[in-house]
Each structure stands twice: as structure tokens, then as C-alpha cells.
Amino acid sequence: MKTSKRKLVLLFSIVVTGYLFIMIFPFLWIFITSFKSSGEIFGAGAFRFIPEEPTWKNYTTILFEKEIWKAIMNSFIVALSTTIYVIFVASLCAYAISRFHFKGKSILLGLILAVSMFPQMIITGPVYNLFYDLGWLNSYFVILPYSTITLPMGVWILVTHFNKIPLALEESATIDGATRIQTLTKIIIPLAAPGVFTTAIITFIAAWNEFLLTITLNTEPNYHTVPVAISFLRDQFSILWGEVAAATAIVTIPTLIIVLLFQRQIVSGLTSGGVKE
Template identity: 60%
Template sequence: MNQSKAFRIVCACFVVVFLFASIFPFLWILITSFKPEVEIHGNGAYNIIANNPTLENYITVIFDKHILTAVKNSFITAATTTIYVVIVASMSAFIIARFRFKGKSLLMGLILSISMFPQMIVIGPIFNMFYDLGWLNTYNISLAYCTITLPSAVWIMVTHFKQVPLSLEEAAKIDGCNYWGILWKIIFPIAAPGVFATAIITFIAAWNEYLLSCTLNIAESMQSVPVRISYLRDEYTIFWGQITAAAIVVIIPTLIMVLVFQKQIVAGISHGAVKE
């Protein structure tokens, strides 16, 4: 009994340490965002509560640095990327999971290997293609985002689609349902947790994408959130107060989304890990 109690205490301590390590950076960013620049670099740098708390950093990034424009750009590109990836990945995953054809294993390996290419290798050809098509500084950057997120989305959906019993598909065929109807009326609703998790993961990946955005959309009016934040500096100074305030502003949408849909995300990930 004593050993069991000691074990629970040790586990509780590890959980507390883990939670502190996870939450502390966010709390420190929040605290720093209310500090004037003098306190961030001066003697009050390590104070938990600012001596002279201010909203100046938030006012600057919202009205002077136009961070909300960057939020709008990131949301449009991330949402477009998510819709496209979910549609294409679901159809691709359905074919891979349900049809027998030669080279299926090779195809899955090829899809996985594509996602392993460093972005620095593919950024040059993508830039040349966008330049020739006149797509620089447009929302067409979503197509470039898809090249990064689509392979992993296909892999996740294949895992979930394989969990759907074949008996349901056979019953639908007997009732006269074609493959398109089977996908959207049978498999898609049953595998909804996995599809939802894939959509959230894709959205967050597109929301945080930096390299493609800073290469393809360099105009200030089309910059994404990560790129806009990287410009909160001058030749000699990094404005940490503005950076932390901007970080809080842009974290809020994704944080709310994750908190609201956390059950669906966990259900989607865990459902794909269980073999029935």
C-alpha cells in the first residue's frame, strides 16, 4: 500500500513538472507582452508582474504593424489548404485502402518519402513555377502548402479508412450504392474522427508555415502571421514586447479551436491507433 501511494506521488510530481514545463513558456510570453521594452531588457526582466503594465505592445502590433491582416491571410490560406487536402487525401486514401493493385506498398512508400524531402530542396522549383504563372503574392500559395501537408494526410486517412468494416461497404453495394456514394455516405461519416483530426493537423501546419510564405508572398499585404512577426525588428533591435503581443494575438484562434475540438482530435488519433 505504501509503495502504491509512493508511486502515485512520484507520478503526480512528474505530471506537475511536465505541465509546468509545457505551460510556463506561454505564461512567460503573456507576462512579457504587457511589459514596456525598458522592463524587458532592464532590471525588471525577470519580474513576474510588470512594474508598469501597458497595452502599448498590443496597440502597436494591431494598428501599426497590421497583425490582423496577417491573421486574415493565414486563415484564408490555411482554410483553403485544409479543404483541398481533406478532399484529395480522402479520395486517395479510399483507393489505397479499398482497392487492390500492383505497387500499392511502393506507392505508400513513395508518398511517405516525398514528405521527407527538406523544404530547402523543393522551394526553388516551387518559386520558379509560381513566378512563371504569376502566382507570387497571391492566395495560390495554398497549393504550395498542400505539397507539404498532403502526404501525411493521406497516411493518416488510410489508417482510419482501413478500420471501417468491409461488411458495411458490401451491404451498400448490394443496395446499389456506387464507390462515390460508399466514400461519402459510409466511410466518410464512420471515419469522421480521423478526418477531423487530419483537418486540424493540416490547418495548424499551414497556419505555422514560414519558409514558403516568406519566399512566395513577400508583399506586406500578403504576409502570413509567422512572416509578419519576423519583421517586428529593425537593424539593431528585436522588439520582444511586440513579438510576444503578436504571438498572443495569433495563438488565440488556434488555441480556441484546439480546446473546443480536443475530444475529436484525441478520438481521431486514438481511433487510428486501435486495430479492430
């Protein structure tokens, strides 16, 4: 019995290890490629796991010549602003849906979720025309259409967490003279911290990685975010894969650190709201 159990554990460990290797391998290979020269990437050493002559040239080129750090700053500004905006709007919307009783609440939630299923290509044209008329092209106002990516999911996550908070707490706050806004900011949001935290992380990562809206609305290089800047790492005839790999390794580090540091909070925020106590 013990032998069969050990075999089962061993088999499970092998499967999990293989799955993790498959998931990590693309980033690992990109990281290795970033230390290869162009000749090694396209030559006989293309499939060599350890570079024959490791070089930092790709990193120095994108940091000091291509100035990828400007795109990193743009991505940080846009992602952080989008996160703050989405948390603010999603909190108000989720609180209204959770606490107010009105007809069609379920239909409204379904419509909110349905919006997130629309392909980005559908809204890109109308958003471009709107931004052109308002004079908002090549600006940080791109955070407004960014919110269409994660706002529906943020509302859903926060609604499930707000529903778990007893109404008695709000009634006590009302008796003490608290307004609706004070109740939301000082009682509801702190108690729903896992959901708020999860929404913030998902929004930040989605905005950090967004490509289509930025390349459409912000054509000037000064407003390019990281994904767009990486797409322009090419010369007249080919893609500069070494520089692309180095840039990818650099810009992946922030989101990787966030996920590794706060993975427990992310899982807690995604699952705790779905369990009825």
C-alpha cells in the same frame, strides 16, 4: 503497502506537474513579456515574473498601427483553404489505396510517407520557379505547396481508418445503386469522421504556422501570414520584442483553443485507426 502507493502517486504527480510547467512556461513567459515596456524588457525587470508597470501599448500598436489583423485574416484564409483542399485530395487518395487492389500498394504508401520527410528547403526553389513562370507569386495559390506539408500524413491517417470500415457496407450501397463517390461521401467519410477530423486539425495548425513558403512566394505585405508578419516586427537596429510577444500571444490563441476543445477527438483520430478489431 498503501504508504508506498501514495508515495508513488505523489512522485508521479510531481513529475507530471513539473513536465507541464516546463511545456507551458515559454508561452506563459511570452504572455507576461507582452505587457512589459521596452525599458523593462531590456532593463532590470527583464526577469521579473510580474511586470512592474503593465501596459497594453504593445497590443494596441500591433493591432491598430501595425494592423496584425490583416495577417491573421490571410493566415485564416490560407489555413482553411489548405485544410479543405488536403481533406478532399487525401480522402480520394486514401480511398483508392484502401479499397483497390494493385501491385506495389505498400511501396506507394512508403513513398507517400517518404515525401513528408524531405526538408522544405529542397522544394522551395523549384516551387518558386514554377510560381514565377505561372505568375502566381503574391497570391493565395500558396495553399498548393502548403499541402505538401500535411497531405502525406493525411493520406496515412485516412487509409488506416478506411481499412477498418467493412466492405459489406459498400456492397450494400452498390446494390442500392450508389456510385463510388456517393459511397465515399455518404458512408465512408462519416464513419471515418475521427480520422477526417484529426487530419483537418493537423493540416490547419501546420498551415497556420508555416513560414518558409510564404516568405519566399509572397513578398508583398498584403499577402503576409502571421508568422511572416511577426518576423518583420523590428526597427532599423533591433527586434521589437514587446510587440513580437504581443503578436505571438494573439496568434497562438486560435490554435490553443482548437487543441484544448478537440483534444479528445485528436487523440481518438490518431489512435483508433491503429487498433485492429
